[in-house]
Amino acid sequence: MKTLDSLYAEAADWLKQIRKSGLVVVVYHRDSDGICSAVMMSKILKYVGCSSVKTIPCDPATPAVTPPLMKSLSELQPDYLIFVDMAVDQDPNPLILLKQKYDTKVIVIDHHPVSMDLNMIEIKHVNTRSADATAYLPASYMMYRIAGKISTELAKDYSWISLIGTIGDHGIDGCQDLVKEFSAAYGKIATTQKDFAKTKYGKASEYIMSAKAADDDGIEKARMILERVISVDAFLASEMLKEWHAEIQAVINYMVNNFEKDAELNPNANIAIYTIKTQIRIESVVASIISDKFPRMTVVVCRESGDRIGCSLRNQKSVDVGSLAKTAIAGLKDARGGGHPQAAAASIKKTDWITFKNALINNNTRYPAPTKK
Numbered sequence: 295m296k297t298l299d300s301l302y303a304e305a306a307d308w309l310k311q312i313r314k315s316g317l318v319v320v321v322y323h324r325d326s327d328g329i330c331s332a333v334m335m336s337k338i339l340k341y342v343g344c345s346s347v348k349t350i351p352c353d354p355a356t357p358a359v360t361p362p363l364m365k366s367l368s369e370l371q372p373d374y375l376i377f378v379d380m381a382v383d384q385d386p387n388p389l390i391l392l393k394q395k396y397d398t399k400v401i402v403i404d405h406h407p408v409s410m411d412l413n414m415i416e417i418k419h420v421n422t423r424s425a426d427a428t429a430y431l432p433a434s435y436m437m438y439r440i441a442g443k444i445s446t447e448l449a450k451d452y453s454w455i456s457l458i459g460t461i462g463d464h465g466i467d468g469c470q471d472l473v474k475e476f477s478a479a480y481g482k483i484a485t486t487q488k489d490f491a492k493t494k495y496g497k498a499s500e501y502i503m504s505a506k507a508a509d510d511d512g513i514e515k516a517r518m519i520l521e522r523v524i525s526v527d528a529f530l531a532s533e534m535l536k537e538w539h540a541e542i543q544a545v546i547n548y549m550v551n552n553f554e555k556d557a558e559l560n561p562n563a564n565i566a567i568y569t570i571k572t573q574i575r576i577e578s579v580v581a582s583i584i585s586d587k588f589p590r591m592t593v594v595v596c597r598e599s600g601d602r603i604g605c606s607l608r609n610q611k612s613v614d615v616g617s618l619a620k621t622a623i624a625g626l627k628d629a630r631g632g633g634h635p636q637a638a639a640a641s642i643k644k645t646d647w648i649t650f651k652n653a654l655i656n657n658n659t660r661y662p663a664p665t666k667k
């Protein structure tokens with residue numbers, strides 16, 4: 295088995311050999327960890343001399359490379375294609391096609407559970423779980439380590455960006471080396487996930503998620519601001535991001551405050567199912583906030599959109615909600631579900647709601663959380 299350190303070195307070597315005139319496309323997960331990983335990647339690409347870089351935000355989907363994404367990539371015909379924080383190994387066929395058609399060189403930098411080792415099909419696959427199956431190390435943290443393999447100064451200068459993404463993915467507690475090095479460079483302000491979430495870096499992560507919820511193009515706009523600014527204070531000073539944050543925060547607070555009143559509680563199965571009515575995609579944030587209050591309960595926040603229902607699942611201590619989500623969609627047509635043990639998502643057709651809900655309740659006690667090292 296490879297060590298984590300050798301994985302980071304491999305990614306760094308791959309990035310260092312990129313031809314400077316080549317077109318690089320970075321596809322990143324549409325969340326705080328994804329944005330911060332993409333910005334860290336831009337910093338590295340700039341450092342190694344690449345001037346032609348395009349970015350595409352993406353929602354997790356099965357297959358990860360959706361037809362619209364494939365269309366963009368076919369138009370761009372990148373020389374190099376970089377995925378950060380995206381579990382594209384779930385279906386590598388589109389990547390094989392790109393490689394064959396345009397001779398695109400592909401690297402995947404990810405921390406989601408591995409479905410397949412892409413190295414076998416000559417795609418550079420750097421996933422922390424192939425070195426440590428139980429590791430929970432966000433992609434932004436990986437980017438910090440990879441940057442450090444290229445230049446110690448580079449990693450140090452932008453450790454605050456990796457920190458924001460790591461907070462966004464609830465990964466601080468497992469990334470204490472980043473915390474230590476960040477504290478040495480910028481002063482000690484916190485140690486734990488809980489405390490870091492309350493700092494301006496936690497707020498920056500919130501701003502990113504508000505941008506995602508408030509505007510169709512918000513995530514890419516937030517990414518551009520983050521890439522441009524020199525500090526977290528400058529990021530938080532953006533008027534547009536501030537407005538979006540206030541607007542979304544009001545709706546989030548309303549939903550969180552009504553949880554205990556409106557959620558369907560199943561004390562025997564230790565699960566609460568909460569349907570929120572709003573046009574804004576806040577189920578994930580609302581689920582995280584409620585889960586912080588009830589860390590041993592499975593919290594499922596659902597929201598209707600068109601003929602589908604999207605759900606965010608959380609359980610910080612007792613249940614592996616990634617496995618639960620997968621099981622709950624089994625047998626349903628046109629359904630998606632899966633994720634991390636502590637945080638997962640599902641999307642189903644409205645007509646399957648009752649079946650899906652019962653499957654959640656009936657299977658919740660079946661998947662104990664993996665024991666942490």
Ligand SMILES: [Mn+2]
Pocket residue numbers: 323327328379405432433463
């Ligand atoms: Mn992530």
